Every structure is written in C-alpha cells, then in structure tokens.
Amino acid sequence: MKRLISFALAILAVCALLVLGSSQLRAANGVKADHKLTLYNWGDYIDPALLKKFQKETGYQVQIETFDSNEAMFTKIKQGGTNYDLAVPSDYMIQKMRRAHLLKPIDHKRLQGLQQLNPRFLNQSFDRGNHYSLPYFWGTLGIVYNDQMIASQAIQHWQDLWSPKLRNQLMLVDSARDIMGMALITQGKSVNTTNQADLEQAKKKLQRLMPNVKAIVADEIKMYMAQNEAAAAVTWSGEAAEMMANNKHLHYVVPSEGSNLWFDNFVIPKTAKHYQAIYAFLNFMLKPENAAQNAAYVGYATPNQGAQHLLPASISNDHQFYPNDKVLARLQVYADLGQKMIGVYNDKFLEFKMYPR
Template sequence: RKKFKGFKYYDKRFLNKSFDPGNKYSIPYFWGTLGIVYNDKFVKRSEVESWDQLWSSKFRDKILLVDSARDDFAFSLISMGKSVNDKRPADVQAAKAKLDALMPNVKAILDDEIVMYMVQEEAPIGITWSGEASEMIAENKHLHYVIPKEGSNIWFDNLAIPETAKHFKAIYKFLNFMSEPKNAAQNAEYVEYSTPNKGAIKILPKSVTGDQQFYPSNKTLKNLHVYSDLGQKWTQIYNDLFLEFKMTSR
C-alpha cells in the first residue's frame, strides 16, 4: 500500500466500501448506478421518477429489462422499501411476485443489445446501468437517464493486483499513472463512465461533472446501496426465481 501514492486523489465517498473495508485489496476505477432510461418523445420524466411507476398500465409492452437477476430483483425490492441484499424468504418471494406483475409491461429482457434497441427506439423505457445509458444518450438525443427517488444500486469497476502477479514495480507504476488526475480525466472522457478521482473531476468540463444523470447529488448518493455477496445458497435462490420470472407467460 505504501507504494501506491494515489489515494489522495480519490473521493472518500467512493472508498472504504463494504466489499473492501479500508481498500486493502482494490481501488475504484469507475463507478455508476442502476436506473431508468427513457425517450422523451414518448415518456415524460415525471412518469419515471419512481420505480413504482414502471408498473403503470400505460407502459404495457414498453419496457426493456437488463438480463440480470440481481439488478431486476434490486429495483423490485427497493420499490417495496426492502434492502437490495435481502435474504428474508418472504421478502424475496414478494419481490418475485411483484416482478411477475410487471411482466405485461416488459417487451424484452436483454443483454448488451439493450443499447442498440433503445437507440433505435424499439422501446420507450429501459432499465440498465448508467454506463450503458451514457452510450445510448450519446447516440440518441431523445434519451435520458433517471436514478429513481427511492434509491438504487451503486456499482464499481475496481483495479486490483492478482495474487499471482510478479511484476510489482510495473504494476505500481501503472496504478500511480492511472491515478494522476490528468490521466484519470482523459480516461473518463474516453470511456464516458463516472470517475471517482476528485482530482480528475476538477479538470473535467462542467458539462460532464455537472450532469446529475452520471454525477448525482450527495442526497442521491446517500440513497445508493452496494450489493453484498449473498453467498452460494442465496445467489442460487435469486437466480432460480429470476429464471422462473423470465419464463412467466404474458
């Protein structure tokens, strides 16, 4: 850790998370959220500011979901006022039942092709990650991203040193280089993901860092939750229930 000089550049709001207390093993590279993308030609922002609004009958056959058990269960659980890391059988079953009730509004459940579908206006609403949302928005000016008011997940792409690593001099040189604000800023502009590097944020244009779709307020950040490792048993339960949901007849 003494060989890594870059911690001073990182925003403390993105350090010391539950998956790595004290950042003993990792440093944040990029971060983002789970939220709602909508097309302003068909949907008003006021219609998608809450997860619960997704269940409206006016959205029948109009929503694309990302193919992710954890994320789709997350917004269902949050809409019920529950934790994204819930392990109570009754809560998880209730979240599954609520997802089942959403199925009439679901047009498709997709992987990365959700970006293309939203850009081409195959659907007016998509549930996805902010990183993919930024790609969509860059290709279609009518698309916008919302983090619902009840809260959501905050995710991190991290840099870590593998246990089998050998070339530590080069590794630390790389990590220190990537943490330099000017390099982190250039990287963030290229990748178009949110940077946790506070030095880079000072360099990036206000048009980027002032965009609350991808750099939300402190109030919103406090309402975002990191996923915990559910363990093998509960991961399997979530996955099995999600498979049942995907097989639900419409």
C-alpha cells in the same frame, strides 16, 4: 559424430542469434524482456491511447486479457493458469475473492495520488480500509426513458414502470441482482436480503410487471433504445450514457427512493509477478489528467475528484451520472451473498422471465 555435433552447435548458434535479435527488437521498441504488466479487464474498458502513453513514459508494456462476467474472471484467476498482475472485479466479487485467498494486499505506501480519490468512494463495505482494492469506475442502476414516447414527469420512480401506459414498452437488462434489487426497493427491502419471503414477494411483484416488458436483453439494449424500440429501459449509468450519445431523446434518472451503487476496482491477484509495473500503472492511473482521459473514453463516472474537475462541465455537473450526496446516501452496494443465496436470486429471476406475458 563430429559432423552431427557441428550441426547441433550451428543450430544452437542460430537459436541464440534469434533470441538475441528478438531481445534487441523489444529493446528497440522500448520494451525490455519481461518488462510488462498483464491486466485482466472488462472489454473496451480502458482508453488504448493511455496504454501507449504509459508504455512510452515507463517502458512497461501492458498486455490485456478480457472477461465478460465477474464469475468468469473469478474462475480463471482461481485456476491460476495465467499470471495476472491486475484485475478489475466488481464490489461484491472482491469479498468472494478475499475469502478464496485470491488477492494480495495493496501497499498504500507505494501509491502516489491516493488523495485524488473521493473519500465517499473509499472504505466501502466490501473492502474496509481499501486494503485489497482501489476504485476504478463507479455508477448506478436507473431508468432510461424516451421523451418522444413518454413525458419526463411520468418516469421518476421505480413504481412508474408498472403503469399500464407502458404496456409492451419496457426493456430490462438481463441481470438477476439488478432486477430483483429494483423490485425489492419498491417494497422497502434491502438489495442484499436473504429473507426467502422477501424474495418471493419481489418475484411476484416482477411478474405483475411482465405485461409491460417488451424484452429482457444484454448488450443489445443499447442498440434497441438508441433506435427507439422502447419507451423505457432499466440499465446501468454507463450504458445509458452510450445510448444518450446516440439518441438525443433519451434521458437517465436514478429514482430518489434508492438504487444500486456499484464499483469496479483494481485488485492484485495472487498470481501477480511484476510489482514494479503494478505500482507504476496504479500511480499512472491515479493522475487526474489520465483518469479524466479514461473517463471521457469509457463513459462511466470516475472516483478521481481531480479528474472530475478536468472533465467538461456538461459531464462533471450532470447529476444523472454524478448524483449529489443526498441521492448517493440512498444507494445500496451489493454484498456477496454466497453461492447458495445467489442461486436463489437467479432461480426467482428465471421464474419471472418464464412467466407468461
């Protein structure tokens, strides 16, 4: 029995040394036990060099998990299996998360640099007063066209996409809200309509577009457009920027009659635990130099006006990606329409996709 007890004590001693060694190793690397922040983000949506800089400055280690849709993110946080400290949902999803009691309010008194955010991008309909969210990136839905295949004056409005000259030359991003929204705008309707007749008319309008549609795709749209596979595409501004970086003949336009203005935002899920790390990170990302570095890496528009001034003029003065107030005033933000109505949008979009060319 004594030998057994001695053996057990020896095992415990070895375990203790291993735990101590692990703690010392983390300390040697500048990371204290539980000195971390867990960020739930879209894939490749933050500059890795910034995370290293943040850890070096604060000692907090950022652990990242990624998601590929707002709905997947919502489900994971609702299940509560992981204690996420920050997440990055899109505009309409914030309304849904609030109704489900999945968010903690943001303490503005603990923020340093809130004044750096452009007032135009605060106090949006999905979170009046920004009690639960801070804008991270923003952008638009628009048209990418190839000047080798089509003249610039031929693509300025949504209706131009219905031209017979574009037969089998148009690519669409695979997104029900965006493509249905485009059709609704051409008919003078809100992108948030719940009127069944409006949605049916939008679907029929899209069905008349089908002869021009070469493909309805997801991320592959960037590769196809960069490789001159189509004359035009409907996609988001950040995707367009990446396409244009790989093909000098591509251009992006936001139709003057209106489009979608979208936001991705920092929120604090109800599962958050590391509040000192949360506010240290938010304040770090509010610094103009860090926001500018992140915008240059990601390619989307920053809401940080101090950061915008630090970006190269070729970026900050590009009205394709930083539209003027006149254009912004005509853009619409998606609202959370509820699961039932989103199902209607999805069904109409599916009927369009199945329509024969």
